[in-house]
Amino acid sequence: MRTILYLIRKEFLQIFRNKFIGRAIFGVPIIQMLILVPAVTFEMKNISLCIVDKDMTPESRGLISRLDGSTFFHYRYTTFSESQARQLMNANKCTLVLEIPRGFGKDTGNGIPGRIMASINAINSSTAQLTWAYLNGVLRDYNADIIRQNPGSLSGQPVPIIQVTNRYWYNEKLVYSHYMVPGILGILVTAIGFILAGLNMVREKEIGTIEQINVTPVRKYQFIISKMAPFLIIGLIDLALGMVLGKLFFKVPFEGSVALLFLCSTIFLIAILGFALFISTFAGTQQQFMFIAFFCMIIFILMSGIFTPLESMPGWAQRVDLVNPVAYIMRINRMVILKGSTISDISRDIWSLVAIAVSFTFFAVKRYRKTA
Amino acid sequence: MQTVIESSGICKKFGETVALDNITFNVGESEIFGLIGPDGAGKTTLFRIITTISLPDSGSMKVLGLDAIAGFRELRRRIGYMPGRFSLYQDLSVEENLEFYATVFGTTVKENYDLISDIYSHIEPFKKRLAGKLSGGMKQKLALSCALIHKPDLLVLDEPTTGVDAVSRQEFWDMLRKLRQHNITIIVSTPYMDEAMRCDRVGLIQGGRILTVDNPENIRTGFSAILYRIRAAEKYRLLIALRKYSGISSAYPFGDSVHATFRTGRIDESFREFLRSEGMENVTIEESPADIEDRFLELMAAVKTEQGK
Numbered sequence: 001m002r003t004i005l006y007l008i009r010k011e012f013l014q015i016f017r018n019k020f021i022g023r024a025i026f027g028v029p030i031i032q033m034l035i036l037v038p039a040v041t042f043e044m045k046n047i048s049l050c051i052v053d054k055d056m057t058p059e060s061r062g063l064i065s066r067l068d069g070s071t072f073f074h075y076r077y078t079t080f081s082e083s084q085a086r087q088l089m090n091a092n093k094c095t096l097v098l099e100i101p102r103g104f105g106k107d108t109g110n111g112i113p114g115r116i117m118a119s120i121n122a123i124n125s126s127t128a129q130l131t132w133a134y135l136n137g138v139l140r141d142y143n144a145d146i147i148r149q150n151p152g153s154l155s156g157q158p159v160p161i162i163q164v165t166n167r168y169w170y171n172e173k174l175v176y177s178h179y180m181v182p183g184i185l186g187i188l189v190t191a192i193g194f195i196l197a198g199l200n201m202v203r204e205k206e207i208g209t210i211e212q213i214n215v216t217p218v219r220k221y222q223f224i225i226s227k228m229a230p231f232l233i234i235g236l237i238d239l240a241l242g243m244v245l246g247k248l249f250f251k252v253p254f255e256g257s258v259a260l261l262f263l264c265s266t267i268f269l270i271a272i273l274g275f276a277l278f279i280s281t282f283a284g285t286q287q288q289f290m291f292i293a294f295f296c297m298i299i300f301i302l303m304s305g306i307f308t309p310l311e312s313m314p315g316w317a318q319r320v321d322l323v324n325p326v327a328y329i330m331r332i333n334r335m336v337i338l339k340g341s342t343i344s345d346i347s348r349d350i351w352s353l354v355a356i357a358v359s360f361t362f363f364a365v366k367r368y369r370k371t372a
Numbered sequence: 373m374q375t376v377i378e379s380s381g382i383c384k385k386f387g388e389t390v391a392l393d394n395i396t397f398n399v400g401e402s403e404i405f406g407l408i409g410p411d412g413a414g415k416t417t418l419f420r421i422i423t424t425i426s427l428p429d430s431g432s433m434k435v436l437g438l439d440a441i442a443g444f445r446e447l448r449r450r451i452g453y454m455p456g457r458f459s460l461y462q463d464l465s466v467e468e469n470l471e472f473y474a475t476v477f478g479t480t481v482k483e484n485y486d487l488i489s490d491i492y493s494h495i496e497p498f499k500k501r502l503a504g505k506l507s508g509g510m511k512q513k514l515a516l517s518c519a520l521i522h523k524p525d526l527l528v529l530d531e532p533t534t535g536v537d538a539v540s541r542q543e544f545w546d547m548l549r550k551l552r553q554h555n556i557t558i559i560v561s562t563p564y565m566d567e568a569m570r571c572d573r574v575g576l577i578q579g580g581r582i583l584t585v586d587n588p589e590n591i592r593t594g595f596s597a598i599l600y601r602i603r604a605a606e607k608y609r610l611l612i613a614l615r616k617y618s619g620i621s622s623a624y625p626f627g628d629s630v631h632a633t634f635r636t637g638r639i640d641e642s643f644r645e646f647l648r649s650e651g652m653e654n655v656t657i658e659e660s661p662a663d664i665e666d667r668f669l670e671l672m673a674a675v676k677t678e679q680g681k
């Protein structure tokens with residue numbers, strides 16, 4: 001035990017003796033939070049509409065005025081030329097081109113289905129889907145109105161209408177930063193633990209100090225623990241820092257228990273550190289480690305469900321995520337912070353995380369022994 | 373005399389390359405045993421097996437009476453190892469490094485200070501300095517201090533004097549001599565043949581095989597031919613000329629002269645004629661006793677011709 005404490009002390013001494021790393025450890029997470037949280041957002045902004053009205057009847061104007069009435073579209077262009085509309089779309093000036101052909105008013109008046117054409121820029125698929133859904137909603141209302149105004153057209157029966165009132169639970173105003181903060185907290189802890197611990201281990205190999213350590217009575221597990229503990233502590237401090245920032249700058253409500261959050265993050269960090277040390281046993285140089293670490297991190301993070309919900313991933317990807325610790329912490333962070341989940345709500349995730357942490361660390365110790 | 377290292381039939385391969393081939397030798401208590409050989413001879417590999425951080429493919433290695441494989445835990449407590457590459461923490465100070473290794477071995481600097489005081493006193497004025505900022509000679513002294521701080525029974529030094537200036541090398545060997553008073557057995561490797569004379573016994577290793585093990589004086593006198601020390605103003609031209617001469621057996625440059633042996637044993641008049649025909653003037657030739665290096669070169673050449681066949 002004394003040896004472990006001494007080894008850990010030595011690690012801290014080295015970390016903070018390196019002025020750059022010593023500062024970056026706390027500076028980088030702050031910058032990461034302040035940049036990523038406001039920047040990464042799915043909120044729809046600057047969605048513009050272009051209308052090509054070739055009909056110019058009261059019916060067509062009625063439809064247009066409905067679209068105008070919303071705040072969904074940022075700006076409206078009007079033109080009579082299809083090619084000009086296409087140019088606007090090409091120049092990324094508008095997201096939706098709505099073309100109302102001549103005869104639209106006449107047809108609807110005569111009971112013939114009116115035809116319009118909507119072209120949506122689908123470069124960003126989620127924007128396109130939302131725009132389409134919105135347009136659909138407007139058209140549905142418009143349709144219902146036409147039916148109501150022409151009672152003769154539908155055998156005079158009253159039109160049943162279902163009124164839907166919705167409420168968004170756990171993030172009522174759909175503030176995107178509230179959704180992102182728990183996710184970014186997860187990434188922040190991942191990056192610190194993964195990169196720093198792995199590099200530290202490989203550096204000992206690269207410089208040759210591990211050779212000297214290997215001939216001492218220091219046991220493998222002592223060495224591994226001494227490599228994990230400092231970054232575990234630093235990761236938790238960074239987590240606390242990130243939470244304070246989230247509260248101060250982004251007003252994220254912390255519904256759940258902070259202690260639970262830290263407990264989960266501790267288990268998560270052990271898993272990540274174990275994995276980093278496991279990889280470091282394969283790498284001979286810091287460059288090699290960074291190369292592998294970069295790919296693993298990208299996969300871990302992008303598959304974690306931080307941007308896209310896990311449920312929308314293909315089945316095999318969801319199964320891969322069973323061993324992705326970042327996916328667990330992402331879910332846990334959001335559940336605890338936004339939903340106020342208790343330990344029993346997330347016990348399944350916690351146990352899975354424990355299993356991952358134990359096995360990664362086990363493999364790291366096992367591999368390290370072989371190379372020595 | 374008790375045997376500290378007992379190596380018998382040690383073999384080690386890295387892929388197709390044979391690093392160690394049937395290495396058998398003994399090192400006695402309180403001996404300074406020198407392992408001399410060129411780069412790539414297998415010195416480091418052998419040391420890694422002695423220090424329990426590498427496993428032999430076959431053969432048995434007994435260190436301090438313990439099997440190097442089964443008794444590794446106990447051995448690591450009792451061996452001090454100084455790897456060839458400086459492998460202390462460069463970002464820790466002199467003092468912190470020493471303290472670190474003391475603690476890791478479960479002891480304190482104070483407890484064994486008398487053992488290292490001779491060496492450490494040289495670098496103590498710089499104890500707050502980072503190890504990475506020390507000069508080569510000081511780094512080496514620090515590394516030796518760290519290898520000694522737990523009072524090991526066996527000290528394993530892998531090329532401790534490589535890249536160190538001549539004065540520091542001299543000092544280093546004086547320090548090793550002094551360590552014998554503390555009953556510490558030392559096995560040291562070096563590519564410098566002149567350091568061989570400072571060991572109690574010497575093993576010559578080449579291509580993973582031990583060519584000979586003996587005390588330096590016996591090795592030196594084992595030289596089988598008559599050695600001539602030949603000097604000329606242009607040493608390189610002389611060497612080229614000598615190697616062209618049909619009666620030559622060996623010719624190696626040594627300092628300002630060339631050491632040569634002849635098939636005929638003694639030099640005859642035809643050699644002097646040959647030199648004249650080559651245009652070499654003012655050549656001094658004298659018979660001389662062989663150095664240990666001459667013997668090494670002779671042994672190595674013998675192995676090479678044998679392998680050539």
